[in-house]
Amino acid sequence: MDPPKPATRPAPREDDEAAQFLAAVGEVQPVKQGARRVEPAKKDTLPPRADEDAEVLAQLSELVAGQAPFDLSDSDEFIEGHLPALDPRLLQKLRAGEIALQGHVDLHGLTREEAKGALQRFVLASRQAGKRCVLVVHGRGLHSKDQIPVLKTSVQLWLTRGRIARWVLAFSTARPHDGGAGAVYVLLRR
Numbered sequence: 001m002d003p004p005k006p007a008t009r010p011a012p013r014e015d016d017e018a019a020q021f022l023a024a025v026g027e028v029q030p031v032k033q034g035a036r037r038v039e040p041a042k043k044d045t046l047p048p049r050a051d052e053d054a055e056v057l058a059q060l061s062e063l064v065a066g067q068a069p070f071d072l073s074d075s076d077e078f079i080e081g082h083l084p085a086l087d088p089r090l091l092q093k094l095r096a097g098e099i100a101l102q103g104h105v106d107l108h109g110l111t112r113e114e115a116k117g118a119l120q121r122f123v124l125a126s127r128q129a130g131k132r133c134v135l136v137v138h139g140r141g142l143h144s145k146d147q148i149p150v151l152k153t154s155v156q157l158w159l160t161r162g163r164i165a166r167w168v169l170a171f172s173t174a175r176p177h178d179g180g181a182g183a184v185y186v187l188l189r190r
Contacts, residue, residue: 077181079156082170090170094133094187097175101185102126104135107151115151120164127167127188135174140182155184 082091093099105122107115119136126134138151158164159171167189174183 078173079152079184080170080172081156081160082172082187086170090187091172094170094185095172097178097185099133099185099187101133101135101178102131103129104137106137107155108137108139110151112150112154115154116158119155119158123164123167123186123188130190132188132190134186134188135178135183136171136186137179137183140180152182159184159186 080095103122103126105118107118110118122134136155138155140152159168168186169189170187171184173181174185178185
C-alpha cells in the first residue's frame, strides 16, 4: 500500500496576503513549550579580560579621538591627569603638594599584576575610609630592565582607566620631599 500523498494547496489569490504567506512558508510545526525562565550565564563563560596591551591601545585610541575622560600631561619625569571639570585651583594645590596626605602605598618590588591589585585595594580602602588625598609610590624604574619605569606607566594607566579610575579626580607627580618622579599624589572622589 502506498503512503498517502500530501494534499496540494491551490495557488493563493494575489489579493489574499495570508494565503500567500502560508504558501511561501510551507508546512510548520509549533515549537514545544520549554522552560519559561532563562538561566544567567555562568562566570566561566564570560569572555577573557583584555590584556594590558589592549588597554594601552584603547587608551591611545580614546586620546586620539578626544574621548578620554582625563586630561593627561606627561614627560620622562612628570605625569599628571585630571577630570576636565576639576577646579584648576584644586589641581594647582595638588600639584604643589598643598593638600594633606592621608595615606600612602609603596609598590616597589611588585610585579605589574601585584601592583595593580595592591593599588586597587589601597584606593578602595582609602576612599571607604573617607581619605581625600593619598600618595602612591611607584618608583622611577632605575632597577627595571633598560631603566624603563614599568610601574610608573602602569599607574598612570590604572588611574585613568578601569575600576580604579572611577574613584580618582586627579593625580600629579609628587614634590621631591614626597618621592618626586617616583611617586604621585592622588586626589580621590568623596
